[in-house]
Amino acid sequence: MAFKDGFIWGAAAASYQIEGAWNEDGKGPSIWDVAAKYGHIKHNETGEVAVDHYHRMKEDVALMKEIGLQAYRFSISWPRVLPEGTGKVNEKGLKFYSDLVDELIAGGIEPLVTLFHWDYPYALDCRGGWKNKDSSDWFLEYTKVVVDALSDRVKYWMTFNEPQCTLGVGLQLGAFAPFQKNSPPELLRMGANMLLSHGKAVKYIRDNAKQKAFISMAPYSSTFRPENDSEEAVNKAYEDTFACKLENFALSMSYWSDPVYLGKYPDNLVKEAGDLLPRFTDEEWKLISAPLDFYGTNIYYHAGYPDNGSGYDSNWSQGCPHTAINWPVTPTTMYWSAKFLYRRYGLPVMITENGLSEHDWVCLDGKVHDSYRIDFTHRYLKELSKAADEVPVIGYMHWSVMDNYEWAQGYDERFGLIYVDYRTQKRTIKDSGYWYKSVIENNGKDL
Ligand code: NOJ
Numbered sequence: 001m002a003f004k005d006g007f008i009w010g011a012a013a014a015s016y017q018i019e020g021a022w023n024e025d026g027k028g029p030s031i032w033d034v035a036a037k038y039g040h041i042k043h044n045e046t047g048e049v050a051v052d053h054y055h056r057m058k059e060d061v062a063l064m065k066e067i068g069l070q071a072y073r074f075s076i077s078w079p080r081v082l083p084e085g086t087g088k089v090n091e092k093g094l095k096f097y098s099d100l101v102d103e104l105i106a107g108g109i110e111p112l113v114t115l116f117h118w119d120y121p122y123a124l125d126c127r128g129g130w131k132n133k134d135s136s137d138w139f140l141e142y143t144k145v146v147v148d149a150l151s152d153r154v155k156y157w158m159t160f161n162e163p164q165c166t167l168g169v170g171l172q173l174g175a176f177a178p179f180q181k182n183s184p185p186e187l188l189r190m191g192a193n194m195l196l197s198h199g200k201a202v203k204y205i206r207d208n209a210k211q212k213a214f215i216s217m218a219p220y221s222s223t224f225r226p227e228n229d230s231e232e233a234v235n236k237a238y239e240d241t242f243a244c245k246l247e248n249f250a251l252s253m254s255y256w257s258d259p260v261y262l263g264k265y266p267d268n269l270v271k272e273a274g275d276l277l278p279r280f281t282d283e284e285w286k287l288i289s290a291p292l293d294f295y296g297t298n299i300y301y302h303a304g305y306p307d308n309g310s311g312y313d314s315n316w317s318q319g320c321p322h323t324a325i326n327w328p329v330t331p332t333t334m335y336w337s338a339k340f341l342y343r344r345y346g347l348p349v350m351i352t353e354n355g356l357s358e359h360d361w362v363c364l365d366g367k368v369h370d371s372y373r374i375d376f377t378h379r380y381l382k383e384l385s386k387a388a389d390e391v392p393v394i395g396y397m398h399w400s401v402m403d404n405y406e407w408a409q410g411y412d413e414r415f416g417l418i419y420v421d422y423r424t425q426k427r428t429i430k431d432s433g434y435w436y437k438s439v440i441e442n443n444g445k446d447l
Helices: 031-037 053-067 091-106 135-150 163-172 184-208 231-242 246-251 254-262 267-276 282-288 332-345 371-388 431-441
Strands: 008-012 071-075 110-116 156-161 214-218 295-299 349-353 393-399 418-420 427-429
Touching: 008 110, 008 349, 008 431, 053 091, 053 418, 053 427, 053 431, 071 156, 071 393, 091 110, 091 135, 110 135, 135 184, 156 163, 156 184, 163 184, 163 246, 184 214, 184 246, 184 254, 184 267, 184 282, 214 254, 214 349, 231 332, 246 267, 254 282, 254 332, 295 332, 332 349, 332 371, 371 393, 371 431
Parallel strands: 008 071, 008 393, 071 110, 110 156, 156 214, 214 295, 295 349, 349 393
Antiparallel strands: 418 427
16 A cells, blocks of 8 residues: 655645634635624634734744654635725735745645635625625635736645635535525526636646646545445445535535536436526536536534434444534545545545544643544545555645644644644644654555
């Protein structure tokens, strides 16, 4: 079992979860700044300071270097760059990202940029957000600013991080900012604007990046596990994985990936939604489905079959270990996700996030002994390695490089390879960070 030469080992984080400096140097508010102020978040915690990465960027990049990261996947805060969402560019905000890219490159770390990781400008939300028919042009305007400023040094681009969460969790279930509950017809319209935004951004990057660009999206993967090794069971799990129902299409993989990678809405959604589905012109379909370079995906756990009467999900079973955030530990999701995604979309797969939350603390010896994180990552990487023997897998980004703000969960659960004391902002590389360093050094050969 071995990963191919050139496999990229990295770690990830996102602007709102780490930067802080929520209103400094001309940054405008995001929908998360606003939601956090008005009582939507556990313990009323906000990202106002987060882990103060905006002021500690150099120290953080030095720690990434110490871990031996080959890549760092980060996102740009749209309202830091365009405080009103469109119009006037905030040069100071843009400079922060340009300096970050320089620092990474100087440290031998490849920057992977996500354009949108949920911190939508509040000013645009006030104009109707993704419901507004101009929303894809706003996204294009923002993309232009970022690509013009960074594409001389950045090669890897992701348009949307987990669009399922933006639309499904934020705008359907009302559990993430902007905490709204919309009905399927409205959601389909917003989803169409997001797909179009992706397409317009891809075209801009492709035509204007100052060097060859590698472009993808980063939806989460939610894959069913075959009940046994038979072809029939594998096919059933595959079909279930890509099924897309009107009631929860926003949370599916196929609603986002079939249009982008196959140039069509998922078949069963077409049947169910009929005329409710917004139509795209041929020109728009061409934009949305313009060829991408890899399939980026965030992987945490298998999809679950509905309760089978036992009180346990039949795909997870009684006694399945769970992480601090109560997510099941299901390492085979790495193997089946890579297999199924390659089978359907035919592109090399990059794991743009994977990791676990725990309640870590600094021990008496001053170190963070997070054996569970090592064991979890080891198990998941073994499965990924198995997949990499069968289908092209090009990289793995651990979530997260450092502890941070876990959205509506606030600061309770820690995902980092680097521990952050939220009172002092002191950083400590956890045991898992040093373990990951050794995995990187031998390209996963000893897993
Ligand atoms: C998905 C998201 O992209 C990231 O922001 C989040 O913190 C992790 N997964 C863990 O929930």
